[in-house]
Amino acid sequence: MTQKTNYTNEVKDESYIAIQPWVEWKHVTMGKTHCPTCLKLDKCWFVKANMPKIPQHERCHCKADPKSTRTVLREATANSAYSKYDPYLFNTTGTYHHTKEVLFRGWGYTVSDALWLKNEIERQGLEKYKAGNYILNKLDHNGQRINIIVTIPRKDRSGVVTFTTGWIVYPSGHIQLATPYADK
Ligand SMILES: [Zn+2]
Incomplete structure (x- = not known):
């Protein structure tokens, strides 16, 4: 947990967002090799400056095709299941071993x-994903995880709190919340 009183990280300037080149991962297979990791990346969108390494592995034939930034900004979506907050985050069932x-x-x-x-987490998640303001995390056969830092006001007193949310990248510009509060 970090706490900031002067929060200036929020990206609101659309012109800044618009100049970033984006790519769409294209899974290409030659013969019989189907890499489960590359398959998960297929059709996923990343800012070119912040994308998984390519080639991903030996004899990886995947491509990163240019993707229209305008399309990304118009079509990208972020979603989080209500169950990630209730019961999970607020532990309303008392069955989770986190605090x-x-x-x-x-x-x-x-x-x-x-x-x-x-x-709010969906709003900030989408805004930051579209700004390329995410951190690449674990990548494997379950997909590319990204971390996005969000800031919310404190309700107990003035000030804000900043924490890390965890997401998985899906095809066509969709990100899905994996955890509303990542420990790392
Ligand atoms: Zn590949």
Whole structure:
């Protein structure tokens, strides 16, 4: 957990977003080699300056085709399941072995804020993904994970809190929340 009082990280300038070149991963197979990792990357969109390494492995024939930035900005989507907040984050069933709800309670958040958090994390997640403002994390046969840093106001007092959310990249500019609060 880091805390910032002067938050200037938010990207609001669309002209800055618009100049970034994007790519669409294209899985290319020669013969019988089907790499499960590359298959997961197929049709996924990344800013060229922040994409998985290519070639991904020996004899990888994948390509990174240019993708229209305008299309990316228009069509990219971010979603998080309500269940990631309730019951998971706020541990409303008491069955999870994390203490994330304690952290959020310390910032003044309870399960009654679950829907607000879902909407806000989706909003910031999409905005930052479209700005290329994400951190490439683990990549394997389950797909490319990215981390996105979000900032929310404290509800217990003035100020904000900043934390890391974890997402998985899917084809056609979709990102899906894996965890609303990543420990790393
Ligand atoms: Zn490949």
